[in-house]
Amino acid sequence: MASNTPAPEAPFDAFGGGAAPSAPDTEWNPTEDSLRDRARSGGRHRVVKQRSNFARSSTVLGVGVIAAVGAGGLATAQDKPPVAISLPDLNLPDAHDLPGVGTLLPAQEERETVSADRANPNPLTSATYTTEADERASRSGQVTRTSLTTAEAPGAADAGEALRARILQQAEQQQASADAAEKAAAEKAAAEKAAAEAQAKADAAEKAEAEAKAKAETEAKAKAEAEARAKAEAERLAKLAASYSMPLSSYSLTATYMQSGSMWSSGYHTGLDFAAPTGTPLKAVHGATVKSAGWSGSYGYRIVLELEDGTEIWYCHLSSMTVSAGQTVGTGETIGRVGATGNVSGAHLHLEVHPGGGDGVDPAAWLRSKGLTV
Template sequence: MASNSPAPEGIDVQETPTAGAWGEWNPTEDSARPPRGKHRVMKARGGLARSSTVLGVGVIAAVGAGGIATAQDRPQVAISVPSLPDLLGGGNEARSDDAGTGAQRTAEIPRQADGQDRGQADAGEALRNRILLQAESQQDAAESQARAEAERAAREAAAQEARSQKEAADKEAEEARATAEKAAADKAAADEAAAAQAAAAKPAAPSGGGSTGSGKSSGGYVLPTSSYTLTSYYGAAGSMWSSGYHTGLDFAAPTGTPVKAVGSGKVISAGWSGAYGYRIVLQLDDGTEVWYCHLSSMSVTSGAVGAGETIGRVGATGNVTGAHLHLEVRKGGSTIDPLGWLNSKGLSV
């Protein structure tokens, strides 16, 4: 490194020189010229480069109006340049220390006491808890839906089973009822045939009282049915009848028992009649109307009929409590006692 020429020997540069003591020292262009090039970097042993360059300070003497300035008037300042490894990050040892310190700080984050340094860990834990809660909620909802579906299926199966059992029971009851009605009709037909044969074999017996009848005739009039029992008489009071009292005479008999015309006349009405059920209205030759009610079937629905002709069969249709024939007798639109009217015709009821 270039520097100014040294001062003459024997002269104390710390003292103020005079002009005549050792002569004037003026720096030249060569002695004051700055060094060329950059600082040289020396490679130290062991592979680490160190800078041994020390910047010298040139002494510039300025000649002023008050005297001569020399380099000895100013203290020398030593400037050291850091070595290249220090400029690049302090070497492998420094980087290793910094990495260790960073890892230690990262590892210590979850162990901090205050919430500020645990923010990232706490956020992750909260997210994990929310995910677990959501999964549990979805699982509970799925289980609840499955239970509801199973209960609904069980209820539907039970309802279907109940309907099937009810339909089977209704079918069995209907079959039993039909069988009973058919048996009663067959028995009534057999009784009627037997009575007809007996009537043909011997003359009619004289009239007599009683509560049962066999359908015998007298003077062109016959009883409306046979094998019967009188159960309700004309004028009986009760809430079962809309008028407050009974307007006819009830002949209780098995369903299917034949019903006959009490006298000759014509059928003027036949069909459903509300509380009367199936009804036939027979108008006799003298204008008297005889109503046959609660029939199970009707054999004649219009036209002329003769006394004793079967026009229908006993039943339990309409407002009834059992199988029977409700017989009404009307004159001029008003009801009269059927029992007295039959007796007036010479019939024993």
């Protein structure tokens, strides 16, 4: 089978690193005819002396493209727009068949993995962080944690920082709103409490004023009633005083009611003694009827006046009597004179009071009850 005569072979240095002696300054450029002859021959053409800058740069560029595809996960559509690469259809050998290069390139499974990775040009990862605002918000129950998604590629840092800044700004705004709401609520509660306290004080003052007013009115009413009673009593006593009279105009009290002593047979005094000179006129204390007038043993000469209510007034130890039994007398009328008859030690009027004709009572108290001054 005919074929193109190959050029003399020499050790191939794919990257010109000095693996073999340098080739002469000649180069072989494949043409359409030479390539067609090779295709007809069915053989595989190995370019040995392809040392041109174009060939070397094409090979290196192909390796760079494959490496770029393998690292495609690090590039993002946001940071680096895709670059269109065009190569002439030179029917170059597969890069994996190049000596010293195939071992550096990824296998078929790795290329499929790279292709799958390139299906998503923007691989993202979820990053969670907690800020000071989040900590404050967590304590106040407003915000618990901020979660955001950023790109893994280094070029996404600016976008992540912008998102982080927006979230922090939003958290600060929420915290500020919460603080303002809390402050407003506290101020409202304080105002309501102050208003309630002021109202309570006003109610207490009003209640105290009402109680004081009621107390003053009660006291004034009681005072007025007491004054009215005192006035009525004074009027009553004045009327009584006008209708009653003291038995003597001038006297000295020498013995009181129930006073004890050996001078009295009963061991105590049963009346009230008014000492006065013999012959001093004696007056009727009130209008009455003379029940009796005469001698009465130890009482000497005695006159008994009976009042309308049945009370008996006894005048004892008289020196003389000017009325007789059954006679009616008026208040202040002279009925006899002071003397020293009966069981006495000196001239005086012994006066006794017997309500209803029964046992005697204190004459001084009875006279006072009639408005008289003893």
